[in-house]
Amino acid sequence: MFESTFKAIGDPSRKKILELLRDGKKMTAGEIASNFDMSFATISYHLSLLKKADLIREEKDKNFIYYELNTSIFDEMIIWLNSFGGSHEKE
Secondary structure, eight states, X not given: OOHHHHHHHTSHHHHHHXXXXXXXXXXXXXXXXXXXXXXXXXXXXXXXXXXXXXSXXXXXXXXXXXXXXXXXXXXXXXXXXXXXXXXXXXX
């Protein structure tokens, strides 16, 4: 169900990208890359994996592509994880 999601958030660089996009912030790939000491191709690879996992969305505006969190996938993950909670009472 969430295999690609967990794989995507398992990498420290991708976690940092998600943290940069937290609170509804939209950023271009260049703005994201400025926070890392890695090639632009590597940043593009990480963004691609995050998009495939549906954790981020892209929005094109003129000559720029802006990335933002897809918060609905996080909501779905929380609901799924909560289904394993120990507060279920048996009758």
